[in-house]
Amino acid sequence: MTEISINEAQTLLQKEVGEENFANDFVEIPTIHLQTYADVSSNRISMKNQKFVVRPENVESVIRIVKLAAKYKLPIVPMGGATSFFVTGGPTPMTENSVILDMRRMNRIVELNEKDGTVTVQAGVTIDQLNRFLKERGLWFPHHPESRIAATVVGAISVNGISPFATKYGQPADLVLAMKIVLSSGEVFDIGNRTSFDNAFKMIRLFSGSEGTLAIIAEATVRIRPLPYTRVKNLFGFGKTNDACITIQEIMRLGLFPEIVMVPSKERIYNEALLPILASVDVSEVLEDKESFMFISFAGSEEVSTFCMAETEKIVKRNKGSLIDSRVCESYWTNLIETGAVVTPEMAQTYKGLKYNSIRGGIPLNSLPDFIEAEKNAIPSSGKLVDDGITAYVILPELDAIPICGILLDENDSGSVLEFNAWLKSVSAIYKKLGGTISATTGLGTLLHSMRELEMGESARISDRIKSTLDPEHIMNPGKIV
Numbered sequence: 286m287t288e289i290s291i292n293e294a295q296t297l298l299q300k301e302v303g304e305e306n307f308a309n310d311f312v313e314i315p316t317i318h319l320q321t322y323a324d325v326s327s328n329r330i331s332m333k334n335q336k337f338v339v340r341p342e343n344v345e346s347v348i349r350i351v352k353l354a355a356k357y358k359l360p361i362v363p364m365g366g367a368t369s370f371f372v373t374g375g376p377t378p379m380t381e382n383s384v385i386l387d388m389r390r391m392n393r394i395v396e397l398n399e400k401d402g403t404v405t406v407q408a409g410v411t412i413d414q415l416n417r418f419l420k421e422r423g424l425w426f427p428h429h430p431e432s433r434i435a436a437t438v439v440g441a442i443s444v445n446g447i448s449p450f451a452t453k454y455g456q457p458a459d460l461v462l463a464m465k466i467v468l469s470s471g472e473v474f475d476i477g478n479r480t481s482f483d484n485a486f487k488m489i490r491l492f493s494g495s496e497g498t499l500a501i502i503a504e505a506t507v508r509i510r511p512l513p514y515t516r517v518k519n520l521f522g523f524g525k526t527n528d529a530c531i532t533i534q535e536i537m538r539l540g541l542f543p544e545i546v547m548v549p550s551k552e553r554i555y556n557e558a559l560l561p562i563l564a565s566v567d568v569s570e571v572l573e574d575k576e577s578f579m580f581i582s583f584a585g586s587e588e589v590s591t592f593c594m595a596e597t598e599k600i601v602k603r604n605k606g607s608l609i610d611s612r613v614c615e616s617y618w619t620n621l622i623e624t625g626a627v628v629t630p631e632m633a634q635t636y637k638g639l640k641y642n643s644i645r646g647g648i649p650l651n652s653l654p655d656f657i658e659a660e661k662n663a664i665p666s667s668g669k670l671v672d673d674g675i676t677a678y679v680i681l682p683e684l685d686a687i688p689i690c691g692i693l694l695d696e697n698d699s700g701s702v703l704e705f706n707a708w709l710k711s712v713s714a715i716y717k718k719l720g721g722t723i724s725a726t727t728g729l730g731t732l733l734h735s736m737r738e739l740e741m742g743e744s745a746r747i748s749d750r751i752k753s754t755l756d757p758e759h760i761m762n763p764g765k766i767v
Contacts, residue, residue, distance in 0.1 A: 289357040291335065291382065298337050298384065301349055306340035311376075312387055314367045315435040321628045322371035323640035323696040325705050326731040331764075332370070334378045336362075340390040343407075344465060344473065344503045347386065351501065352471035354384045360763050361386060361469070363497035365440025366411060368432040371642060373730025375444060375496045379764025386501060388437065394418055395504060401479050403462060405506040408439040424509050427454040431625035439502045445494035447645065447689075447726040449621055452681050453544040454510065456726065458493035463506035466492060468499075469756040479506065491751070496728045497762040499755045513544070513584035517594045520558075520614035521606045526577040526654040528604045533579070533650065533679060535600045541593045542681065545582040548653065549617075551575050552674025553691070558617035560631035571613055577657070578609065580617060627691070639671060639693040644709055644733075646716035647725030650684040653677055656719055660690055663711040669701040670694050670708060687725045713739060729766040737766045 289297075299307045311332065337359075341347045354361045360383040364376035367387075378385060391407035394415065398404070399422065406415060412426065412433040419425050428441055429448040436446070441457040442464075454460065463477030476488045483489050492499055523529040529548050536543065549557070551572050559568055581597060583590040598608065620629055628641050648656055657675055664672050673691030680687065690712055694701040713723040713736045723740050724733055737745060752759070 294357065294359065294382065295337060297353055298339050298350065301346060301353065302339045302341055306342070306390065308338040309336065310338065311364070311367060311385070312338060312340070313389070314370065315432070317626075318368050318370060318432070321626075321641055323642045323694050323702075323705070324371050325642050325694075325696065325702050325709075326371070326374055326734070328370050328374045328377045328731060331374070331377045331379050331731075334383065335381045336378045336383045336385050338385040338387055340387045342390050344467070347391075347467050347501060347503050348471050348473055350384065350386065351467050351469065354760060355469055355471060355758065358758055358760060359384050360760050361497075361501070362762050363388060363443070363501050365389070365408065365437035365443065366432060366435035368436045368440070369444060369727070369730075373444065373496065373727045373732050373765075375727070375730055375762075375765065377731060379731070388439070391503070397422075398479070399424070402509055403479050403506050404509050405463075405504060406438050408501075408503050408505075409437055410439075411435065411437050412441060419509060420512065423512050425512050426460070426507060426509050428457055428460060429622065431627055433625065438507060439505050442493050442505055442507075443496050443502060444727040447678055447687055449545045449547060449678070452546045452679055453542060455680070457507075458490060460508045461489060461493060461505050462508055464489065464492060464502050465504035466500040467503055469758060469761050473503070477506070481508075494728055496730060496765055498728070498752065498765050499761060515587040515590055516544075516582055516584045517587075517590040518545070518580070518582035518614060518618060519594060519597070520609040520617060521579045521581070521601045522571070522575040522609050523577050523579065523604070523606045524574050525605075526657055528606060529577050529579045530650055530653055532600050532604045532606060534684065535604070536597055537682060537684065539596060539600070541583070541596060543581050543593070543597075544584045545580065546679040546681065547580045548677040548679060548686070549578050549580065550657065550674035550676070551578070552672055553676050554578050554613070554617065556632050556673060557620045557629060558613050560635060561620070561629060562612060562616050566610055566612055571609060579606070580614070580621075636671060636693050638695055640696050641673065641691055641693055642705065642732075643689050643691045644712050644723065645687060645689045645726045646713070646721055646723045647685055647687045648716060648719045648721035650679060650686045652719040652721070653686050653688060656688055656715060659715045660688075660712055663708055663715065665704050665708065667704065669698065669704050709733070710736065731765065734766055
């Protein structure tokens with residue numbers, strides 16, 4: 286550092302937030318994520334960089350910290366629930382002397398507007414905290430990722446995450462209505478309103494998913510929904526993925542609108558639903574002659590939900606699908622919604638020493654059968670990578686799919702990591718060939734850093750101009766690619 290010494294920077298930051306809210310290392314990284322996700326981007330090495338972790342308590346403190354960092358050209362890295370270290374490297378400091386803005390002390394629910402169906406929260410409010418608050422009032426924020434206990438609402442917006450309920454309600458970028466943002470200059474702006482009608486430049490969309498590379502989101506106003514009266518769910522199996530896709534199209538054509546539609550492969554059903562209940566079900570009977578499955582749920586009144594499911598069963602039957610044992614359905618639901626583990630305890634026992642990572646691109650639903658076939662051919666035959674299968678989140682009414690491809694590997698084996706990253710490039714090319722994106726739920730981050738040209742093409746130059754305009758000194762979460 287030339288403009289200011291390390292000790293001087295530490296003193297100034299400690300003075301701003303108090304010694305109790307300053308550290309030289311991360312605070313409260315969720316253990317489950319450190320234990321579950323394979324480090325395939327050298328993020329653990331980056332975490333060792335010299336850093337100043339500060340925990341502001343309000344927007345005014347954020348502004349002063351950002352101004353201080355801008356004055357001395359210190360990199361600013363925002364951190365919410367710290368759940369994306371090995372997914373995208375979002376809160377990982379890629380350079381020395383970064384100021385880590387740990388937003389979790391800003392955990393106040395600012396305003397609930399039940400009449401308009403909105404709630405405003407500070408950046409540190411977790412999804413679980415918000416939904417516990419809303420549940421008492423018969424309401425909920427319909428974003429339910431596996432990391433919800435630690436993940437923050439604003440963090441979910443910043444990476445535009447995914448959850449099962451995205452089928453009906455969309456991703457966080459679809460649920461956020463307004464933001465209070467702090468630019469690298471320290472200027473603060475309110476953008477958006479309490480409707481989904483954004484202005485001509487769609488500024489809410491610009492900052493959603495940008496992972497703190499353009500601004501700090503200090504507060505957000507999001508849309509909330511009434512809790513459904515009841516929920517009806519089922520799991521169906523199909524000999525061909527194409528039959529599952531046709532079924533979903535016919536469900537939409539009939540005018541039914543499920544809250545969840547997911548298309549998991551048989552590997553996912555085995556790992557996430559069958560492993561926990563092996564003693565009580567016949568695995569071969571469930572998986573035999575099945576290429577893909579469809580998990581679907583309807584929510585609302587019991588009468589309407591039951592009717593919708595009955596109509597769905599007729600469509601499934603016409604398309605050569607079959608109803609799967611309800612115990613398997615309940616086991617899948619338990620892990621999907623209640624436990625929320627990408628690696629279940631049973632998986633950890635079965636695949637000892639292996640950790641998980643994935644790629645989360647998006648394609649048109651009709652392209653899913655071709656994608657699945659091509660992705661399987663891309664997995665190396667060396668045995669260093671274990672295929673965890675694919676779960677496709679289906680977004681309606683657009684009929685888009687987010688096929689998340691999971692791999693289990695030994696992160697301590699350099700050969701396994703190299704093979705994973707080679708597989709990552711191959712699968713990225715498949716997403717693009719089918720007219721999709723390589724990153725449907727996050728920015729490119731550190732995981733997909735090298736694929737920026739593949740993803741953005743000529744439009745990367747526009748992205749660079751936006752970045753340079755909003756962050757001329759390039760201090761906002763450097764090393765991450767929007």
